[in-house]
Amino acid sequence: MRGDRSVRGAMAAVLAGCAGFGACAHTPERRSPHAPAYTPPPFAIRGDESFRARVRQAVFMLELTDPEGLKIVADHVGVIANHTPSGMAAYETPPTMHLAQPTIDHSLVWLASVLVHEAVHSRLYAGAPRQPNGEPAYDAWGGFEAERMCNARQLETCVRLAAPDSVLNHLAAQDGTHGDVNRDGVLDYRDYMLRSW
Numbered sequence: 001m002r003g004d005r006s007v008r009g010a011m012a013a014v015l016a017g018c019a020g021f022g023a024c025a026h027t028p029e030r031r032s033p034h035a036p037a038y039t040p041p042p043f044a045i046r047g048d049e050s051f052r053a054r055v056r057q058a059v060f061m062l063e064l065t066d067p068e069g070l071k072i073v074a075d076h077v078g079v080i081a082n083h084t085p086s087g088m089a090a091y092e093t094p095p096t097m098h099l100a101q102p103t104i105d106h107s108l109v110w111l112a113s114v115l116v117h118e119a120v121h122s123r124l125y126a127g128a129p130r131q132p133n134g135e136p137a138y139d140a141w142g143g144f145e146a147e148r149m150c151n152a153r154q155l156e157t158c159v160r161l162a163a164p165d166s167v168l169n170h171l172a173a174q175d176g177t178h179g180d181v182n183r184d185g186v187l188d189y190r191d192y193m194l195r196s197w
Helices: 005-017 049-065 068-075 103-104 108-127 138-142 144-160 165-172 191-193
Strands: 044-046 079-082 087-089 097-100
Touching: 044 049, 049 068, 049 103, 049 108, 068 108, 068 144, 087 108, 097 108, 103 108, 108 138, 108 144, 108 165, 138 144, 144 165
Parallel strands: 044 079, 079 097
Antiparallel strands: 087 097
16 A cells, blocks of 8 residues: 555645644635545543644544554543653553654654554553452553564555555564663563653
């Protein structure tokens, strides 16, 4: 799908209509008669208006080019909230995706792919065997192998979104250890708190 001019043309139209993080051309209040219908997402978006608008743009991008990825988000995320650091609180009710400002400010393609990446963590959490305490083992949904699975699906989203080669190469080179911020060989809360994204 990379290089497909119809996808690139559609994305250019979306980006042109969504410039400046304000209301998008596809939102009900500004929809042109030729724009696709906007379907509100089945999850809440919590943050200021620029945050909500940016997330809606990423959701619409997924709706156009990776509906399967958007379905993962819709099925496994209840809230997307502006929060530092970024990550997936799959154990919360409802499952809550946290997005920090550096993630929001990155490219729209990257943001859309992060939505899918974090939602895969939540899907893994939901499907993992439970321990006696009722929770799955962290490694089952947030460990190194889980990160590799999330990265692989994120890469698939980036291919569908015709991401630049630099993004595709970056994701393809990931080995699942990006979350081990302090490089001690363990993914834990200390790493989470050290994140810059």
